[in-house]
Amino acid sequence: MRKIDPEKHAARRQVILDAAIACFARKGFHGTSTAEICAEAGMSPGNLFHYFPTKHAIIAAIVEEERQETADFFRELHEAPDLFAALLGFMDAAMGLAADPVYSSLALEIAAEAMRDERIGALVAANDAEMRAALSALIRAAHARGQIDTAIDPEAGARWIAALIDGIFGRIAVDPGFKPDQEGATMHLLLTRFLRPPRDAASASSDAAEIG
Amino acid sequence: MRKIDPEKHAARRQVILDAAIACFARKGFHGTSTAEICAEAGMSPGNLFHYFPTKHAIIAAIVEEERQETADFFRELHEAPDLFAALLGFMDAAMGLAADPVYSSLALEIAAEAMRDERIGALVAANDAEMRAALSALIRAAHARGQIDTAIDPEAGARWIAALIDGIFGRIAVDPGFKPDQEGATMHLLLTRFLRPPRDAASASSDAAEIG
DNA sequence: TAATTATTAGATTGACTACTCTAACAAATA
DNA sequence: TATTTGTTAGAGTAGTCAATCTAATAATTA
Structure with a gap:
């Protein structure tokens, strides 16, 4: 045989x-x-x-492949000495992927299909949960080292970082003037202001007061 | 006749x-x-x-309807005394729309279709450009009144605010734990830290230095 | 009222769909 | 070598699709 x-x-x-x-x-x-x-x-x-067996099985396999790649990327990230810098590096990598039109089209297509087909939705949600878990673990570790402001809740912070990544792909889809290689500076500024520990305790608490 | x-x-x-x-x-x-x-x-x-005449004409009409609604919203926004607060209000409204599953599914579907069909892509891009123009005009006016940090470039700022809106819809699509009515506080914190003028000149320039 | 034309229904069309079936071929084992 | 079984091709199936066509009806004006 x-x-x-x-x-x-x-x-x-x-x-x-x-x-x-x-x-x-x-x-x-x-x-x-x-x-x-x-x-x-x-x-x-x-x-x-x-x-x-079906066309559906093909897209499911693609989503699974995607999961593997993201997981591989995060495995290396935790060893960095400066975790905030490592996060910026991750976001830069996301921008690099988004700059590839094939990758960004596919990502958007998968997100749209996730809303239609709950089997795909479940797979995508699992991938996303895995990525957010890695991000919030990174934030927690960075808290311990004083590299990210402890006023940022790890889960909420991870959610909005993930939202920002989604947003990058959204920009690619609808804004032809959005050039990933030119937008890095503003993204770093945004992340720095959002996540970095304040220089003195007073300014942190006044931020919190403003959002009431 | x-x-x-x-x-x-x-x-x-x-x-x-x-x-x-x-x-x-x-x-x-x-x-x-x-x-x-x-x-x-x-x-x-x-x-x-x-x-x-065609199925395509139907979705094109839907995109046009969308454009009208966004434009209407912005018309009232410029009269607000505090433009930063007005921006927060706009973002809260976006979160409210995203919380509607019909609206968010449709938005994602249109974005995905924009990548496939360039006729839809052109319509969506025009809508988006219109929204970003309104946002950057708002930032410029807020600069003059000292309500938004002048270190934020109006166009770049508008792009990343738009990215954040895209991100909200992305979260809805892939993260079942993302509850718009609970995420407002973190969003306000992010926007406040990103956009608000610094309390003293020294801290603004040190932010800029960090992103080099 | 008569003529005109907007509106509507629903059967129909030809192209296209995901997927199956049959059968041939190729490689590896006994 | 003989046999088993993975691999491949390509015609075929039942059904769906966007869009058309014909024809009937309703509303308006002259």
């Missing part, structure tokens, strides 16, 4: 995923036919459906 | 638009068939296509 070669199998799956990513970024999930993915991947529908 | 009654005509169009909004929010633009819109609107396809 013959056994399945896991490496070859995975490589073949990846060919399909890469083709699907290109198509979904170009025309969206529902705007792409399985025939188009077949053409991009250079294979027959019989072959494609040998590796994925 | 018989002339077209503009009021009746507009009302009938609105029935279709409202039905389409409900459908698009539920299942997305490409996930919704014209037959579904007909069912929701309670009319035949012949009738629907009497008022809109």
